[in-house]
Amino acid sequence: MRVVIDWRVVWAKSVTDAHGEPTHWLPLQQHLDDSALVAARLVDEWVSPQVVDRIAQDLPDGVGGVRVLCRWLAACHDVGKASPAFAVQVPEFADRMRDAGVVADPMLLSHPQRSRVNHALVGYFAVRDFLRVSFGDARSVVAEQLAGVVASHHGVPPERSVLKEVGRASELVGTGVWEQARTFFLERASTGVELARYRDVRLSMPSQVLLTSIVIIADWIASNAEFFPLLEAHEPPEEFDTAARLDVAWQRLGLPARWRARPVGSDVDAAFRARFRPEAVGARPVQVAAVEVAAAQGRAGLLIVEAPMGVGKTEAALLAAEELAARTGADGCFVALPTQATSDAMFGRVRRWLDVLPGLAGAVSVTLAHGKASLNEEFDGLVRRGWFASIGQDVGDGPFAHSWMSGRKKGVLASFVVGTIDQVLFAGLKSRHLMLRHLGLAGKVVVIDEVHAYDVYMSQYLGRVLQWLGAYRVPVVLLSATLPVQRRAQLVAAYEGSAVVAPVELGYPVIVGSGGVEPRTMPLPEPGIDVDVDKLPDDLDALVGYLRNGLRDGGCAVVVRNTVTRVQETAARLEEEFGEDSVTIAHSRFLACDRARIDLGLLRRFGPDGERPGLHVVVASQVVEQSLDVDFDVMVTDLAPMDLVLQRLGRLHRHGRTRPASVSRARCAVVGVEDWAGDPVRAVAGSRRVYGEHLLLRSAALLVDRAAVTLPAEISTLVQAAYGSGPIGPASWQRSMEDARSDAERAERDRSDAARTFLLGEVGSDGESLVGWIRAGVGEAEDDPRGAAQVRDGAESLEVLVVQSDGRGGLTTPSWIGPAGDEPIPVDLAMEHRQAKVIAACALRLPVAMSNPGVDLDVITALEANRITSFHLSPLLRGQLVLVLGGDRTAEIKHGKAHFHLTYDPRKGLMHERG
Template identity: 30%
Template structure:
């Protein structure tokens, strides 16, 4: 079926129906050309990316473009099938025998594509025009599986399932599909493409599927690709598709920005450029070619690591290693802060002299809330605030979905969003493909536990396999983790086994601060000086119990000091806060900050904390102020205290907390020198496993690393001081030794058990993540009831809080000018499910404590969007108690957060 007659037949098969003008349908052939045009033009407009990506196929740049366009042009071939065509009876093709049957759901159109691509005649056509490696299960999976998951393994290879499904598609449809392929291929690959250098089919399958998914997303926009008469020939339609693809890519911000060839630190941060830190000067001296690479920066808090990383990212982009930058951070709060710093740096990262401004997005679970709050702030300040700038850069198409957020020119978000690219989730390849076009900056890498650490290794490996580059930032990265990251990147770059063994055996520098660079050859290590003012000597004082800590804090505050008390557990922080009130400390000079606040109250508290203890705080703000907090102040918040009191924790975390001491130059501090008091029993008395329990209570069990915690106490108390940066590496390496030979007998077995737990977490992570060495077709399907998380830990639940108003439940936290949807989001908090269930006998249908008034609850939830209606909702009575079906002693207010009545003073 060739020529005009053949064209008449396949033009009868619809791919899309009812555009805005209700002009019938778009035939399959036209839609295939739309998507092929987007894929080809996207690569052609991204020459630096094309140069990196072509190495996966082994072809030249122009040949790689034609190959990807041709394969994208086959992605919906399965729409020429009886089951698909039966979905729109009004457009049932006259070319098919019989009337339109009832819809057959045994085979989706993308599964039919997989079957058709393995038809012998279609395979013969492909071999005649395209390299032989396209006849590969992984490539078939990549082309067909563009709806988020790969075809089932039974649909790949010579299986009986394929033979059984051919009649479902229809032999008449198979014949028409052959004729369509025969006419498409000469348009998309006019000259036969021969095999080039070695093809990395597994890696190429991930990249190809990401590209096709993106191209299908853009090519399915009926505004950008309007319908034409179905009888229009493919030859006549093809130029229209190419022209429309160019316009669509530009309109959606998918044409890469130009990058300044020479970037200075002052272009990214005028403050840093005026007085560069040593690590920033070291970064300024680096030069890059087009070889993908990894850079690891280890330096203390406040050393300017972020600006150094952005400078390196800018240089990498100028060298063709990426078209944008994505900064991944451990928490939403740190991501929010980084988003603002990127906003200030973006004009130095991109040349905005062209037709558009660079796009900037925030990608995490609460990014929509952050954007709405920005917009609200802008309305309150007459539109003169930060939102005007952010909104001008915000690309709506990109921002609609966290799956596509990585396609923005610059973005900040949680590491969890990046981890979703290496978990077997829908559309993982779209995230991978976007990240491969970005310089991936991973901040606070030390914050990863064993499970997240293995995810990070897999993420780095896949980024390297797809031609991407990575920058790792950390203040306290252990040598073992540094080596694992380097070898993960080397593995992704295809380094041979013998060379990998040499990397494992190569000695790593113990210098600190340190910049490490790896581009596939030798490991480069560059020691850096410590930034002026960051080298310090902190007195370490052991406090035997919380009463001693309480007295120390009150005495220092009485002398006008700004004091931080950091507890490992929320309930411990709440108890300490209560004890300070009972001891008579003025409430207006006392703040409690933890993660168990409703979002609006937490944001307000964070703003207060930054005002009282941030870099711009004055002596009048700080005098006698005590902050009681949990780990929420440990990373990325620029806070400055005169005295730090902390629960005993792993030494790297204590170092982070100590980094909040005397952080900025201030005249007339009320204390003679920086002091950190650590609440802990004497480590010499550790004759029992539970040696911390009596002193720290629930906070003793936050970090289940008994050997690490005991060694941290031993070495810090033995030294009596923390000298930075000189002590950092020795303390961290000593604490995280695997061997138990220096531990008290009572802790040796527990230490081994904690190592076993870590090994188990790594095993779980390996089972949960994809194997970058295998292809897209081998990504396992996740069942509907299986939830794979980016973090391993106790189950948490989201809860919304409400108050009674005129018989109705309304959001407990409200902000002037906000809509009700935003107020409900501000009234949310996350809490450990086990903690919430403690003592609950009457449970709701969702397995949570039942509300006292389920009818009012259901009436309020009925007004929410459908996807939010499973969120738990509890009323807060006028006395602060949570109105549950039984008295559970739960209370909430904006000062103390969610707590139990049983949490009393220390």
């Protein structure tokens, strides 16, 4: 007689107390039922229509088939828990299964291979073999693909070699009654599903990635005991009202509504006024053209907007995003920028856009995605509002940071995201839960600002991400002051997944679209500005004389240096000449809170409505070219690549104002070369280390005989010449320039090769599966320093949190930072969140010399000696390196090859000397 087994005894979820005793449990059958209904509800109400449409392209039943398949996959995802390897983990529940006839040998708990036979891999074989039988096809492609989705639901697709090991571990996988159990759950999941309709399906890789991410999210939600309560450990299995469980859970979860974008319409002027500037006469030409080109594309595509600084590219991108979203079903937008500072500034602008954005039905989730987001007061306030929203309390209409969406892995899933470019480039980095990053981008319009700022190494990742975004049919808008024609062609080819076509000069400003859309050129904004270009020797006395003459009637100057060391040396000399009160120093080697104070001071004095001092000199590194809307009367800049020189020149006479007579005409002196009469001109060593010889030589060749630059008319011409391959400059320079080009090309090849170590593969062809998709990845992208370093080539130096010694064995917050300074820090007890935020705002980048290979590990070892229990207890500070300064604001770092003497000055920043 056949024994009838109550398969509800197979357990899936457990909770244990502090003594390891089980307190709660949930049957596998119920968890699969919960997950299935969550997946279906996600497709119905949360997954972007743009994502659903992309998956539907691969299925016989279109959009309806997406819901069916997601529900089926979620109903199967944990079937591998019906295995001895899993069951024996909680002996009490394994005993209950044994009593019902499902027997696992208790000795398997100590089996050396048990941990490698995880339930996701067992599920792979169960689903693959079940579908092969169902299809009557032992070589079924789609069976392998769907099994790969199930095997990947913990964020890491399996590797073929590991699957072979699991396939040989029959005692851990389970045969006989265990196979019956898995078949039961799979047959139950398939009730009412016409599996035969999927027999000849060939899923694309994008669809498999998206399906996996939906299953992951369904599993996460269904695994949350606050939403889906468990049984007490002593309770027997019972029949649940799964639909009622879902309704209660969904209400408590409170996911924000989708954005249902509307077309901008033909009256772009009215749309611009409604969203950005009610007092404006109308939209600018670049904004009108962006909307028109977006509308001409019909569906998804790539837009590249090349236009001068200050003509409204950001507003053009947001208007184009609305138009593209309305046409594709995208229900969100990701705006990526080069730095945390630019992201913070953009977050406020996007928030104001969301306040008036049509198509938002109630609250919508928004997040700031970078490592210091919690220090942004505007975002932190949204997080606190969003937390209450997520547990069922009312929240007013408008954007909020939903707590479930602001988790480390899930932040990019919010409807609207502003973040650093890293967060987009991570989608090209082989890392755990990569598919969630892809889902977070696949449902949005993606806007990437300042594309010209990304070097060849980062461009490897950007190109690969664009290829995947193109395969997902994601609309993308790229913004740049100007791009070399070759680079523009590469970006379009990457998105279209095609070979690079011969680059064509299109004029300037220009908007380029993919898919054969006609490029749109626009007239240059009037009036332009002529900047007189002087060449000075790299001598501080010459610099002082130039500024003395230029500022004889008053005015404000900026000196831009390529290295922090040159900033500090220059500032010291200018303070002697003009006095400390007339000199401001700005660079990247300040505490984050000091940097914010300096930036606010710059905006207050030199911004659009600045209260300008009578005579003042700002000495800054590249930070001044990147994000701040500031305006100066005269400039001195180190020689830099031509696009960056032009970016810097854009800070001259930027705002309409009356200026002193001696600076009524914009002037810039270029310095930072060993000798302007050199043959060829050679940049100083620090600049060569930062930018390389090749681009500096080409920039010098364009400037050496030039008396003036007209902005913005000459921007494109100069950039194309600087980044082109044609000869420029004196004939006697050409040999040196060719040698520099060869060196640069060799270095680029080396960097490109290095980038491929963790670079995600190309999209691939239909019929491939997820098995081996991210082989040899980096783990968690943010958690593993190798991952964060990969997308930026490790260019960022080590970061520390700065505190001070009180001289009595205790610690305080830095004494100079204002009201929160000089506060005692608990060493062994948990600190208040308020104080943790203060300390987090005291983050500091160490000099590159302390982060170079050969000394970096010694520096880390020395800093790790400052282990502070209270920091470990704070989620905001845990895992951070700590630099303890003495009362005199100095510290000694000494370990192995590392020996540095550090001094921090609130006006000058961090200074270092080698020991």
